[in-house]
Amino acid sequence: MYPGMQQKKLMFWRYMFNGLAVGMAYALVAVGYSLVFGILRLINFSHGATYTFGAHVVLFFIGYQTNIWLALSASVLFTGILAVGTNKFALEPLRKKKSPPIASLITTIGVSYIIQNLLMVFMGSERKSFPNMLDIPKLDLSGLPITEPQFFLFTISFALFIILTLIVHKTSIGLAMRAVEQNTKAAHLMGINVNQVITFTFFLGGASAAIAGVLMAGYYQLVYPTMGFLIGMKAFTAAILGGIGVMHGAFAGGLIVGLAESFASGYIGGTYRDAFAFIILIIILIIKPTGLFGKKTITKV
């Protein structure tokens, strides 16, 4: 085989693994959009800022020499609480007043800027380097087109994705989540505490965003208050693309967006990278408006 050919193949696989790793993290963030949308028919635009918050909490604790696992647990807890608080104090009052859906949507955008702004005030707006913190056993990946950070980003995101799927499909609270999603009135009649289910859903979304935030911060070794904006948009794109409200939709959507932008930036040029997710979104929505795995009936409210 010619050396040039070898090189081309290697590059292909590099793009592939980079796309899969980043895409899996997108999928993890996309689930947060999907879960909340399923239950409230609301696109929670504060989700990207929630993700940012998660990464900053870890940075904050590491600054005090906290053990990394402790910092991570604190981040999951506090970010989950932030998401729950967003719902309790900003969204629930609107639902109680039966405000139009657009009011909630705008509120989530507002919350997103409040979180971002507070992070700027308390943590500074500059880009801060994030330690390559996971003190994990060295893997021998030499000769393979996948790097260690990619491997861990993919594996951990994938594992979390599976855990979230199991929660939704195999547990009692997951069954209640699906019930509320399909028929809120009947869910009340089953004795389900619907508000509690909504709270749990926001916590799950916040917690998974926190972990994704930390993983991605570790991957790029960079943290800053606006870091969640673009990834939030991309994950949202992934959720819509796969079919919002469906777990495997978020999975497929995340991987497609990740792969598409990795290949696009590899073969076409890095400048196109961020536009690519949205180009695919537009194409897929024209062909299939409900997304790849979306359910037909999406209007409810």
Added chain:
Amino acid sequence: MLSVKGLHTHYGKIHALKGVDLEIRESEIVTLIGSNGAGKSTLLNTIIGIIPSSGGKVFFNEEEITNMPPHAIVKKRICMSPEGREVFPQLTVQENLRLGAYAIKDKKFIKGSFENVYSLFPRLKERTKQTAGTLSGGEQQMLAIGRALMSDPKLLLLDEPSLGLAPNLVLMIFKLIADINKQGVTILLIEQNANMALSIADRAYVLETGTIVLSGDAKELSKNDAVRKAYLGNT
């Protein structure tokens, strides 16, 4: 067992219930009849807490349950099969039934409930893994009733259980309601089919535009001229 006192319900400016009084005693079948839009469904939804009342009180076994959240009311073992079935379309028959017992933690109890519901509705047992949205209308109705029975209710509220069913199925459902009642469940039944409802009920109430206009023994009401004219379709 259940007592409703001067209950009012508003939908915005619409005054749907205007001071309803109603009593249900243990192990009775009570039927509520009334024309479309009289407020029958509104009354059930208000009792179980889905719609807030704007006045009056509801007591269950002497305890006030007015405007409690529905999940708290269901815990007291008041269950409802709503108008229009309202099954969970993408969940299986089994999952739908499991949700009927959501408030219950005792696994043995739940297993017993499944057996009871499957023996009442063998049709459902053949379809445990089928999603509810693909069931026929009659099967969905069975599922809605079965689901309401899963947590072994003391009081069962049935909103038009025979709606849209073929005559032989209607007969079957009414027979079932009588059977469930014999198992010791008190029943409040809303029916368009007033003839049938009056034939299995102990007592009846007639609701007109948000007010109870008549009440009494079911047999006697079915002989009442005004009732015959308005609801039984004969003179």
